Amino acid sequence: xxxxxxxxxAKWEHFPHDADVGVRGFGATAAEAFxxxxxALTAVVTHAEVRPLEPVGIACEAPDLELLFxxxxxxxxxxxxxxxxxxxxxxxxxxxxxxxxxxxxxPVDVARHSPACEPKGxxxxxxxxxxxxxxxxxxxxxxxx
Amino acid sequence: xxxxxxxxxDATTWRVEPHGAMRVPAIIYADESxxxxxxxxxxxxxxxxxxxxxxxxxxxxxxxxHWGYGFPIGGxxxxxxxxxxxxxxxxxxFDISCGVRTMPTGLRVADIMPVQRALAESxxxxxxxxxxxxxxxxxxxxxxxxxxxxxxRWAIERGRGEARDLARIEERGCMAGAEPACVSERAKERxxxxxxxxxxxxxxxxxQAVAELFDRAAAKAFGLAVDEVVVTIHCGSxxxxxxxxxxxxxxxxxxxxxxxxxxxxxxxxxAPIRSEVGARYLGAMRAAINCALANREILGHYARRVFAxxxxxxxxxxxxxxxxxxxxxxxxxxxxxPRELFVHRKGATRAFGPGHESLPEALRAVGQPVLIGxxxxxxxxxxxxxxxxxxxxxxxxxxxxGRAMSRHAALKQWSGRKIVDDLAAAGIIIKSxxxxxxxxxxxxxxxxxxxVVAAAEQAGLARRVARLxxxxxxxx
Numbered sequence: 001x002x003x004x005x006x007x008x009x010a011k012w013e014h015f016p017h018d019a020d021v022g023v024r025g026f027g028a029t030a031a032e033a034f035x036x037x038x039x040a041l042t043a044v045v046t047h048a049e050v051r052p053l054e055p056v057g058i059a060c061e062a063p064d065l066e067l068l069f070x071x072x073x074x075x076x077x078x079x080x081x082x083x084x085x086x087x088x089x090x091x092x093x094x095x096x097x098x099x100x101x102x103x104x105x106x107p108v109d110v111a112r113h114s115p116a117c118e119p120k121g122x123x124x125x126x127x128x129x130x131x132x133x134x135x136x137x138x139x140x141x142x143x144x145x
Numbered sequence: 146x147x148x149x150x151x152x153x154x155d156a157t158t159w160r161v162e163p164h165g166a167m168r169v170p171a172i173i174y175a176d177e178s179x180x181x182x183x184x185x186x187x188x189x190x191x192x193x194x195x196x197x198x199x200x201x202x203x204x205x206x207x208x209x210x211h212w213g214y215g216f217p218i219g220g221x222x223x224x225x226x227x228x229x230x231x232x233x234x235x236x237x238x239f240d241i242s243c244g245v246r247t248m249p250t251g252l253r254v255a256d257i258m259p260v261q262r263a264l265a266e267s268x269x270x271x272x273x274x275x276x277x278x279x280x281x282x283x284x285x286x287x288x289x290x291x292x293x294x295x296x297x298r299w300a301i302e303r304g305r306g307e308a309r310d311l312a313r314i315e316e317r318g319c320m321a322g323a324e325p326a327c328v329s330e331r332a333k334e335r336x337x338x339x340x341x342x343x344x345x346x347x348x349x350x351x352x353q354a355v356a357e358l359f360d361r362a363a364a365k366a367f368g369l370a371v372d373e374v375v376v377t378i379h380c381g382s383x384x385x386x387x388x389x390x391x392x393x394x395x396x397x398x399x400x401x402x403x404x405x406x407x408x409x410x411x412x413x414x415x416a417p418i419r420s421e422v423g424a425r426y427l428g429a430m431r432a433a434i435n436c437a438l439a440n441r442e443i444l445g446h447y448a449r450r451v452f453a454x455x456x457x458x459x460x461x462x463x464x465x466x467x468x469x470x471x472x473x474x475x476x477x478x479x480x481x482x483p484r485e486l487f488v489h490r491k492g493a494t495r496a497f498g499p500g501h502e503s504l505p506e507a508l509r510a511v512g513q514p515v516l517i518g519x520x521x522x523x524x525x526x527x528x529x530x531x532x533x534x535x536x537x538x539x540x541x542x543x544x545x546x547g548r549a550m551s552r553h554a555a556l557k558q559w560s561g562r563k564i565v566d567d568l569a570a571a572g573i574i575i576k577s578x579x580x581x582x583x584x585x586x587x588x589x590x591x592x593x594x595x596x597v598v599a600a601a602e603q604a605g606l607a608r609r610v611a612r613l614x615x616x617x618x619x620x621x
């Protein structure tokens with residue numbers, strides 16, 4: 001990761017898969033790409049606004065950056081499931097194979113969020129975390145829904 | 146896929162000869178039109194599975210196959226522990242023991258129609274569905290382990306099911322070899338309030354009418370008649386299975402390397418059956434099978450309660466309950482010799498033919514019911530396992546219509562509101578907490594289920610018994 005982050009607009013997107021859905025985040029750093037991909041994960045569930053009312057701490061680790069990305073999304077999925085929450089904002093810090101993050105969100109409100117489907121787990125299919133030629137980062141995988 | 150990439154054997158059998166790292170061929174059962182509509186990734190994924198250690202005979206692909214993760218959805222692969230065979234967390238998938246049960250009601254369509262709307266509202270109100278829904282049951286640590294060991298039997302002992310159902314559930318309602326101690330605390334925490342919930346995505350509870358019979362003798366054995374109403378439930382092991390899949394996938398990626406297994410795709414993460422990780426996964430996966438069996442038994446109990454309210458004295462019996470995401474130890478004849486194999490079915494249904502010893506007496510002469518979920522608008526099928534299925538694909542058949550289009554594309558093409566209105570005009574009531582969820586599951590996003598089951602029958606995997614048309618659909 002470069003010290004002087006390139007001027008990249010942080011953003012996310014979904015990409016198609018036959019049965020499930022792909023999530024991809026872009027950012028100036030790997031951490032920012034991870035944050036954006038988590039926003040894409042929330043958008044798998046709802047297109048409504050998710051208010052960042054309550055912070056939840058998340059920590060995980062994995063042997064390499066790609067596996068860490070899947071682990072990160074799985075940790076978010078776990079917190080969504082056991083807390084019955086959706087998250088709208090994320091702050092991720094990555095140190096080597098260790099990730100520490102805060103996710104801000106609110107309890108699922110079925111009427112307002114109209115949740116479409118529940119992510120079951122992040123897969124290793126189309127799993128790619130990479131620094132592009134312009135120095136920016138992207139992080140993507142298929143999520144089973 | 147281009148059919149020219151295959152060696153055609155007959156109209157519904159297409160072979161990929163072993164090449165590169167493949168140890169066995171891949172065999173796809175589908176007609177030419179279904180093959181053309183499949184993504185090229187199905188070919189790649191089937192070839193990757195065929196490269197796994199200890200795979201026996203072939204990697205089989207069902208007519209409803211589509212691009213999955215690791216295995217194609219609609220993939221069947223058997224492994225021999227004596228030949229270094231593996232068990233794969235990716236090969237079972239995240240929704241362990243996702244499956245279908247069908248319960249004939251003894252009612253006729255004319256009984257349902259006057260109360261169709263009220264029945265739909267009541268089922269929707271009583272059956273927790275969708276993201277953020279809560280089950281009425283909270284399990285403590287002792288109950289959790291009892292459920293993971295007991296399956297549907299546990300639900301029945303707790304007054305949420307009927308003992309007569311057990312003979313009509315795979316494994317008689319309780320998967321042997323389940324090890325609750327192999328299930329992590331996180332997986333158990335994810336399930337604590339999930340029992341008796343339907344989930345979301347393609348999971349549903351439907352009230353259906355028998356629209357057409359294809360095999361009168363089998364229909365009679367199954368107790369099905371035209372115009373009769375049945376309840377069909379499609380769901381799995383909920384958060385517990387998802388968490389077990391997630392955790393073992395990660396662990397097996399690391400241990401596969403240490404075991405010297407070259408993974409063609411990390412999602413095919415696996416461990417030798419005879420290894421500490423393999424044994425631990427099997428113990429946890431079997432506990433998740435019990436979770437799914439218990440969950441469907443409880444959902445069936447809820448459906449019975451609602452029907453009893455509308456139709457006092459009505460009797461919902463269980464036709465059958467069968468899973469389509471599992472790894473099971475089964476005896477199969479290979480090269481004229483019986484062998485104990487670990488059969489992975491991911492998006493494929495076990496389809497035992499007539500005479501199989503595991504079937505209850507009432508079904509043994511005719512064969513196992515194979516329950517095929519279609520889409521909301523087009524209907525579903527009940528098939529019966531064919532004798533030829535054993536030799537064709539280790540007694541396996543398709544599991545659904547199979548998606549033809551991504552959720553992404555479906556969302557662009559349809560609005561949930563319009564689908565609900567159009568289906569209502571066709572006499573089908575859809576109840577879902579999410580209009581977007583309905584759009585993503587639009588009937589047009591699925592393959593033609595008629596073509597899928599016709600191909601399964603032509604290929605000798607299973608025979609058609611009945612077509613079902615939906616009257617009410619509760620979607621998560």
